[in-house]
Amino acid sequence: MDYTRNLLEQIQNRLKDLNRAERKVAEAILRDPQQATRYSIAALAQNAQVSEPTVNRFCRSFNVSGYPELKMQLAQSLASGAAYVSQAVEANDGPEAYTRKIFGSAIASLDNARQSLDPQQVNRAVDMLIQARQIHFCGLGASASVALDAQHKFFRFNLAVSAHSDVLMQRMLASVSHTGDLFVIISYTGRTRELVDVARLARQNGASVLGLTAAGSPLAKSCTLTLDTPQPEDTDIYMPMTSRIIQLTVLDVLATGMTLCRGTDFQPHLRKIKESLNASRYPSDEDAL
Known part of the structure; x- marks a missing residue:
């Protein structure tokens, strides 16, 4: 295990x-990793309300030879992009604390997902989307709203696109699917039995299945291709679901990939859709001048 990075x-x-x-000691470091790299051992001990020998024991428990090396490894972690870490919301947190933790957890989760995403798999997923005759986005629970957002994004590509959060409808669509159909199944855990069944049924009928889910999960094993998303979720009742933010961002990546593949000739079509909304909006103050 690489403790340095x-x-x-x-x-x-x-x-x-x-x-x-x-x-x-750990909580004092996680509260402000940048500041922790500037603390002396006495300052960190005071901030954590522990003794200096406790800080040294903390270092040894992480296979670090001493406090100077701990600070060096913290600095290396920050330099590699780990400026934010996930922290669970506690029952006695005030607005400053829970706001910081929620934003920090979201940023940390997104950065972790970015590092985990394989660009070659992204490219294959974009190819699947472009070649599809029609696309069905499927999700349950929190992922259902992500599927609906995907429908909103991907209909712009002149494709037959639909979003489904009803298991019975998903099964019916999978049962009559054909080669050229693509099911994009979105699941944080990849362990929802109904979604796994839909993936298997769709593939049995010749459709392709792209999963946005956890690596190695039952759903991942049932898909044609998966974009593996890490599982950062804290099951604490106070923690909002960062998984949906990761899913939405991965879909933005795929939509952007499709836009770039379509090239400049496709841009007038996208512009036409955007301009169609102008009449539904009040003009801005600048437009009124």
Whole structure:
């Protein structure tokens, strides 16, 4: 395990397993990683309300030889893009704390997803979307709203596009699907039995299935191609679902890839759709001048 590159992630992942004193050190670091790289050992101990020997024990528990090396590895983690880490919202958090944690968790999750996404898989997914005769976006629960957003994005490409959050409709569509049909199935865990069944049924009838889901999940194993999305979700009742933000962003990546593949000749079509909305909007103050 590479502690040098991912020390902040390791601290976050092991937070609940640390003893009470070492957890205070971890929380002091996670509150402001940038500031932690500038602390002396005495300053960090004071901020965490622990003793300096506790900070040294914390270093050893992460296979770090001492506090100077801890600061160096923190700096390397920040330089590699891990400026934000996920933190669970606590029952006694005030507005400043829970706002910071929610934004920090969303940014950290997006950055983790960006690093996990394989550009070659993205390119294959874009090819599947371009070649599809019609596209069905399917999701349940929180992913259902993501499927609806996908319909809103992808109809612009002159394709037959639909979004479905009803399992019975998904099954019926899969049962009559053909070669050239594409099912894009969106699932955070990839373990929803109904969605896995839809994926299998669609493939049995000749359709292709693109999954936006967790690597190695039952859904991923049932798809033609998957874009693996990490599972950053904190199951704490106070934590909003960052998974949907990742899913929406991955769909933006795919829509952008399709736009670029269509080339400049397709831009007038997209412009026409955008301009069709002008009549539905009040003019801005600048337009009124």
